[in-house]
C-alpha cells in the first residue's frame with residue numbers, strides 16, 4: 001500500500017515540517033502502484049496563469065461568462081470573446097513549471113495511472129504528459145469549434161480574428177456559432193471523461209491533489225471517492241481546503257518548488 005512508508009497522519013503545514021512532508025510524498029510516490037493525480041489552477045500559477053480563488057486571483061476580473069448568458073444573446077457572446085481574449089493571451093504565453101514536468105516524469109517512470117486536470121491551459125500536454133493518460137475535465141482553451149457543424153479551428157486563428165476587430169467570430173464553414181472547447185460555467189460536464197475519472201479514483205492506491213481549492217464538483221467529489229475506496233490521499237496546496245481532513249499527507253506550499261524537491265528523492269528511492 002502506498003501509504004506505508006510515509007506513516008499515517010503525516011501532516012506538514014509549516015516550514016519546520018516541510019522537509020518531512022517532501023520525504024513523505026516522495027515515499028508514497030515511490031511505493032504507489034496505481035497513482036492518480038488531480039490538478040487545478042494552482043499548479044499553473046508558477047507558470048504565470050492566475051488561479052481563481054487565491055487573493056489576487058482572476059475570479060472577479062475575468063470570471064468567464066456563464067453558458068446561458070453566452071447562448072442567449074449577442075451581448076453575452078461579445079462579452080464571452082472579450083473575456084476569453086484576455087485569458088487566452090495569458091495562457092498562450094505560459095510554459096510548464098517543475099510540477100507539470102514532475103508529472104511527466106512520473107508517467108515515464110510507469111507510476112502514473114491517470115492525470116485528471118481541471119485546467120484548460122494545456123500545460124500538461126505541452127510539458128509532455130500523454131493524451132492517453134490525461135483527462136482535461138474542463139476541456140482546452142487551445143481549440144475552438146462550431147456548435148452547428150462541428151468544424152474546429154485553433155484558438156490562435158480565432159485570436160487573430162479577434163485582434164483584427166471581429167467581436168463575435170462566426171464559423172468560416174457554415175456561419176454558425178463558435179465557442180471554445182472548454183466547459184462553460186453552468187454547463188454539464190461530458191459524461192465519458194468524468195466516468196473514467198471516477199473509475200480511476202475508485203481503483204487507485206494513491207490520490208494526489210495539486211493546486212485545487214476542492215470547492216466545486218467534481219473536484220470536491222473525486223478525493224472522497226478515492227478515500228472511501230481506501231486510497232491514500234495527499235494534498236499539495238498553498239491554502240487549506242475543505243477536504244484536508246481526508247488527507248494522510250498535507251503539504252502547504254508552491255507546487256513547482258515542492259515537486260522540484262520531491263522528484264530527486266523519488267528517483268533515489270526507485271534506484272535503491
Ligand code: NAD
Pocket residue numbers: 039040041042043044045046049050051052053054057118119120121122138210211212213214215219236237238239240253254255256
Ligand atoms: P482555484 O482557483 O479554486 O484554487 C486554486 C488553489 O490552488 C487555491 O486553493 C490556491 O491556494 C492553490 N494554489 C495557488 N497557487 C499554488 C501553487 N503555486 N502551488 C500550490 N497551490 C497553489 O482552482 P481550481 O480548484 O482549479 O478551480 C478553478 C476552476 O477554474 C477550475 O475549474 C479550472 O478549470 C478553472 N481555471 C483554470 C485555470 C487554468 O487552466 N490554469 C486558471 C484559472 C481557473
